[in-house]
Amino acid sequence: MRIPLPVKGQTVDIVAGIDLGTTNTLVAQVVDGAPQIIADRAGRRITPSVVSIDQEHHPVVGDEARERALLNPTGTLWSVKRFLGRGMDDLAGDVRGLPYKVVPSKHGEQVAFRVHGKQYLPQEVSAMILVEAKKRAERALGGRLRRAVITVPAYFDDSQRQATRDAGRIAGIDVLRIINEPTAAALAYGLDQGRAATILVYDLGGGTFDVSVLKLTEGVFKVIATTGDTMLGGDDFDRQLVDLLLDDLDEAKKELLLSHSGCSTALRVAAETAKKSLSQEASARVQLRFETLGIQLDKTIDRESYEVAIRPLVERTLEAVNFVLDDADLDPEDVNDVVCVGGSTRTPLVRRLLEEHFGRPPHTSLNPDEVVALGAALQAHTLGSATGGEDGTVLLDVTPLSLGIETYGGGVTKLLWRNTPIPVQATEGFTTQVDNQTGVEIHVLQGEREMARDLRSLGHFKLSGIPPMPAGMPRVLVEFFIDANGILKVKAKEVTSAVEAGIEVKPTYGLTDGKVEEMILESIEHAEEDLEERLLADLKAEAGGLLRYSKSALAQRRANLDPALVGQVEAAVAGMEAALDLADKESLEAAMAVLNESTHPIATQMMNEVLKVTVTGRTVGDILDEEQKRS
Amino acid sequence: MSTYAKTIQGHQCDECGAEMVLLLFCDHCGADYPERKRLNAFSLLGLEPAFSLADETIDGLEIELTRRLHPDKWQHRGERLHRKALLAQTAANQALQAIREPFERGDTLLLLQEEVSSGQLDGNNSLPQEFLVEQLELQEEIAEGLEPDRKRALKSLVRAELDSLRSQLSDQFVRVQQVETDSERLDALKSARTCLDRARYWRNLRMALKGVAAR
Numbered sequence A: 001m002r003i004p005l006p007v008k009g010q011t012v013d014i015v016a017g018i019d020l021g022t023t024n025t026l027v028a029q030v031v032d033g034a035p036q037i038i039a040d041r042a043g044r045r046i047t048p049s050v051v052s053i054d055q056e057h058h059p060v061v062g063d064e065a066r067e068r069a070l071l072n073p074t075g076t077l078w079s080v081k082r083f084l085g086r087g088m089d090d091l092a093g094d095v096r097g098l099p100y101k102v103v104p105s106k107h108g109e110q111v112a113f114r115v116h117g118k119q120y121l122p123q124e125v126s127a128m129i130l131v132e133a134k135k136r137a138e139r140a141l142g143g144r145l146r147r148a149v150i151t152v153p154a155y156f157d158d159s160q161r162q163a164t165r166d167a168g169r170i171a172g173i174d175v176l177r178i179i180n181e182p183t184a185a186a187l188a189y190g191l192d193q194g195r196a197a198t199i200l201v202y203d204l205g206g207g208t209f210d211v212s213v214l215k216l217t218e219g220v221f222k223v224i225a226t227t228g229d230t231m232l233g234g235d236d237f238d239r240q241l242v243d244l245l246l247d248d249l250d251e252a253k254k255e256l257l258l259s260h261s262g263c264s265t266a267l268r269v270a271a272e273t274a275k276k277s278l279s280q281e282a283s284a285r286v287q288l289r290f291e292t293l294g295i296q297l298d299k300t301i302d303r304e305s306y307e308v309a310i311r312p313l314v315e316r317t318l319e320a321v322n323f324v325l326d327d328a329d330l331d332p333e334d335v336n337d338v339v340c341v342g343g344s345t346r347t348p349l350v351r352r353l354l355e356e357h358f359g360r361p362p363h364t365s366l367n368p369d370e371v372v373a374l375g376a377a378l379q380a381h382t383l384g385s386a387t388g389g390e391d392g393t394v395l396l397d398v399t400p401l402s403l404g405i406e407t408y409g410g411g412v413t414k415l416l417w418r419n420t421p422i423p424v425q426a427t428e429g430f431t432t433q434v435d436n437q438t439g440v441e442i443h444v445l446q447g448e449r450e451m452a453r454d455l456r457s458l459g460h461f462k463l464s465g466i467p468p469m470p471a472g473m474p475r476v477l478v479e480f481f482i483d484a485n486g487i488l489k490v491k492a493k494e495v496t497s498a499v500e501a502g503i504e505v506k507p508t509y510g511l512t513d514g515k516v517e518e519m520i521l522e523s524i525e526h527a528e529e530d531l532e533e534r535l536l537a538d539l540k541a542e543a544g545g546l547l548r549y550s551k552s553a554l555a556q557r558r559a560n561l562d563p564a565l566v567g568q569v570e571a572a573v574a575g576m577e578a579a580l581d582l583a584d585k586e587s588l589e590a591a592m593a594v595l596n597e598s599t600h601p602i603a604t605q606m607m608n609e610v611l612k613v614t615v616t617g618r619t620v621g622d623i624l625d626e627e628q629k630r631s
Numbered sequence B: 001m002s003t004y005a006k007t008i009q010g011h012q013c014d015e016c017g018a019e020m021v022l023l024l025f026c027d028h029c030g031a032d033y034p035e036r037k038r039l040n041a042f043s044l045l046g047l048e049p050a051f052s053l054a055d056e057t058i059d060g061l062e063i064e065l066t067r068r069l070h071p072d073k074w075q076h077r078g079e080r081l082h083r084k085a086l087l088a089q090t091a092a093n094q095a096l097q098a099i100r101e102p103f104e105r106g107d108t109l110l111l112l113q114e115e116v117s118s119g120q121l122d123g124n125n126s127l128p129q130e131f132l133v134e135q136l137e138l139q140e141e142i143a144e145g146l147e148p149d150r151k152r153a154l155k156s157l158v159r160a161e162l163d164s165l166r167s168q169l170s171d172q173f174v175r176v177q178q179v180e181t182d183s184e185r186l187d188a189l190k191s192a193r194t195c196l197d198r199a200r201y202w203r204n205l206r207m208a209l210k211g212v213a214a215r
């Protein structure tokens, strides 16, 4: 791999593709015509989409944040993507059982997280993840990442796309385009090089399942149908495995284990590890000793019984596949390429059933965790190049849901139907209900149902200043405009009086432009300073956070720790303090590495205290280590 | 050469004299096509208004126009042309949408016949009671959930009804072209209107059967 070397006084301009995922975030860029994942200095290709915010409101992102979850459960946020552009009503089930607090925000109907007495919006938290990804890329390549393409699931609606875009802006990134994850995956496989094809993208991740059908014709990609299940993924496979593991225990013991949060976490971790080895091996042995509860488990699970257990889940995904084909008026034979995305498509049963269904093996040569970021990098490269997209593949997107306006009596008039290619515009005339009405409130809705109350509210717009006229006289023209990113703008105008002013945009689940501007200023105040200075300032802040965390971890756990370890951590803490005094890049980085290393066993030990786990001969410590190395 | 380029070949931009390859705007200087405001969905796409139109023709136009107009292609041509292209693609998409689906296309065609019909085609009042009751019952049945066999049966019923309405509609539009008098023409248009009104109900059923509100 050739990485452009930083030249003193001249910064490299990185134009990246970013896969901002529910579980993990990846950044890629094109080098010598081929897309590559950008790894950080430690060789990590993946940033876990986890943010841990400490008492001083200092955020830590990624692996370090994940480790802090045990010590800072209420301040460690994950699965933030599920909350982007959403309101409390949308989330009912999702919020249960989360250790962190999800609350109604001060901005419209959207939700926020409440961490140590302060509110954080999902856009802000996502921006923190993006900033971390950006910093990693900048440090690794010694350049500046200012422009990027960010991916979203094809079913993401206007508020979710808008929220993603805002997260990018808050992170100081010029978002060249928001593109659909399935489209990115197809680009990564170079399927745009052919002349014509029908492509099915099957994306089975940790918590969600999406399937989309794309059509390629002479360099134009179009998503023609998409569906999915936001509550189906590898986590469900883990649950099936947990059930298998507990098979021999009586109900009382099962209950006991599952109600103990430490034990159930351990079970889940063990199940996931066993699941992954079952993707390679014919069987996996899991040994668990829950000393505090006096329960022992030693079980070998073979691939067959595992497959019997997960088969109904995989078949559910195939039903969705059939649904999406039906929606596109296609039969399985019409599909030329099947593309696998998401970690759970490594499951052999998934690949086998897909092959049976389509009569051809799916594409699996690229890493299913990376293909989306790789495709995004290709598109970023096209859009960021000197000739722009003049000769690149064109992505023709469609609106995933119909859009309309609430009418008198709670009905709805649809202005744009789902699957309409964008950009697009639609206009419709309305009038007043009572004499001398000088303002109309326009309620924009989204969805397929017939009644306003069953649809999702996108926003309210107020048109005021209409001259007094008898009811039915004014002609209010409402214009919807969806741009190439799938983001909606609405304008209203009274024709007879030409009143157009006084339109107030209040997005139901998003931020006003002004608010986004404010947040940008807050977060990139120092953006224009010298790059090196900024990186150093970041590094210092990060080092300070790590120091505080280590001290508090040590204070809380000292009694339970091996004295040798205590000594090591104390030495590392002292080293960190010294490095902070010196405040040069090399010493800070070195001290951070040492301190990170020395506190790592604390987290592991906390786990091990609740239980002793062995999965085919590995302890929890090994598992956590492997996880770290893998990512 | 594609259909699209053929129909407008030879038109010169009034402002800069360059050959205009798009009926929307001059991709050289950005001037609007002078007649643009008066174009309907068909003529904007360089098509004769007609009910019979192959899917491939429409798909081909969509691809060609997207390749030319997509905003990404115009990023580096300056703010003005970028914006012009965006608006042009928006207009093209809107026109495509108005003629893509046969029943939508029928509606679009009827609107073009305003002169003959002058407001006499406002539909929906002519459908018989039994038809509406039957539709309501089917809607309720679907809403309550269907056994797979029944679902398949209903799907093929809906498909058959829509196929039949589509061919009736096609016949009526052929008649509109062939008949001599205005009253005969109005008669054909009214029959077309009825087909479209019925089709609307069947299309709703088709959506309901697909369970479109999945998410």
Ligand SMILES: Nc1ncnc2c1ncn2[C@@H]1O[C@H](COP(=O)(O)OP(=O)(O)OP(=O)(O)O)[C@@H](O)[C@H]1O
Pocket (backbone or CB within 6 Å): A021, A022, A023, A024, A204, A205, A206, A207, A208, A209, A233, A234, A235, A272, A275, A276, A277, A279, A341, A342, A343, A344, A345, A346, A347, A368, A369
């Ligand atoms: N070798 C493997 N065999 C089976 N499952 C695996 C394997 N490797 C990873 N997984 C599973 O893949 C899932 C994570 O996939 P991925 O990283 O694509 O999720 P994501 O895209 O972040 O999640 P989501 O789809 O919910 O947004 C986890 O459930 C993980 O256990």
